[in-house]
Amino acid sequence: MTKAQVLILDDDDAVLDALTLRLELEGYGIIASADPAAFMKTANVNESDCLLLDMRMPGTDGMAVLEHVRTRAPHLPVIMMTGHGDVELAVAALKAGAMDFLEKPFADRRLLDAIEKAVSARRSAQAASGADDAVHDRFGRLTPRETDVFHELIAGHPNKIIAHHLGCSQRTVEIHRSRVMTKMQAGNLADLVRMAVEGGLSGGK
Known part of the structure; x- marks a missing residue:
């Protein structure tokens, strides 16, 4: 071979x-x-x-x-x-x-x-x-609101602050957060931040 x-x-x-x-x-x-x-x-x-x-x-x-x-x-x-x-x-x-x-x-x-x-x-x-291609592909499948939550998460904001920034309830943030983690195949917040940095997705919207 x-x-x-x-x-x-x-x-x-x-x-x-x-x-x-x-x-x-x-x-x-x-x-x-x-x-x-x-x-x-x-x-x-x-x-x-x-x-x-x-x-x-x-x-x-x-x-x-x-x-x-x-x-x-x-x-x-x-x-x-x-x-x-x-x-x-x-x-x-x-x-x-x-x-x-x-x-x-x-x-x-x-x-x-x-x-x-x-x-x-x-x-x-x-x-x-x-x-990187796989991360970008997964990122592209996020809805607009999930994308907003993604950027809030990698900025280090807690659910309460995210809810305030996005004008929604903390429960809604929790639901979107769970969907973001699942779609991005991130085991925890550290995984998500690493994906964002290595994939060039940490610069904001």
Whole structure:
């Protein structure tokens, strides 16, 4: 079973072949390219888990590709591959959004560790994104009055104050509060506040 999909962009065919073989032996799915222009037009960066990107290539260099990828797929981890003496460029790439860099020639263990770390970060980001989507979906199912109660709750207001703000009885607030907790799948108020903060729903109406 393929554990993850790794993109490789390097204009050196020998490097491409060696990296492809090594990573396929580890169970990774590989899409390799030697043409930066073609890569930027056709690579499915949003469906991949990691990009190994050569820093120096004729025509379009690695920094230009990095900028392009960060625009299209900001959460895709990018590992820059640099030649000896390119540490300054590598640092610039890290500041521009790359996750790591490998200085050629690099050891197998260094390569595999970097990719494992990148894939793990990618999967964590995807899981967090999925969780945020679920929270927003549940939030979207609240009625207007339940939404009002939601914002009052995460502001820390007790039922009595909420009733005053909304012009209703405390019993009505209790009913809406129960429905909010059920619809949002929150076990307690702390859960609800955490969902609001992590989902970007804590800024008010």
